[in-house]
Amino acid sequence: MSDVLPEAFAEIADDFHALTGRDRLQLLLEFANGLPELPERYAEHPExxxxxxxxxxxxxxxxxxxxxxxxxxxxxxFSAPPEAPTTRGFAAILAEALDGRTVGEVIDTPETVTGELGLAEVVSLLRLNGMAGMLARIKRQLREKAGL
Structure with a gap:
């Protein structure tokens, strides 16, 4: 396990760290607005x-x-309601940083990544734990599906 952030995560973290508190929150909301829509195969089968x-x-x-x-x-x-912008923002960050990467790169992403974004001052620890929960579930699913 590496403690080095994947390149895309490092770039996103740099973007957040270049900003102050309120602007970090604004950037998170911009990510929320950019969360990709679910493809039809999932939108029509939420189960x-x-x-x-x-x-x-x-x-x-x-x-x-x-x-x-x-x-x-x-x-x-990811599927997250529009009235949950923080959660949507976290999902969008994970999607941008990890979608299309190798399974190995995703699995090697350190759990500490959620704290590397500098968001602890603008969102609660409970919300950051939600992002960590998303990452843990992504890793578990990928391990199962990739036969690891």
């Missing part, structure tokens, strides 16, 4: 998505693996 009970707001996720093993490509999909 295929896994809930993330660590989140205060209802969020669901699914992963897909293209290939097998650590070199397989990870695909991430």
């Amino acid at each position: 295929l998505l896994e809930p993330v009970p660590e989140c205060q707001s209802p969020i669901f996720l699914a992963t897909e693996v293209e290939g097998s093993g650590r070199d397989a490509i990870a695909r991430l999909f």
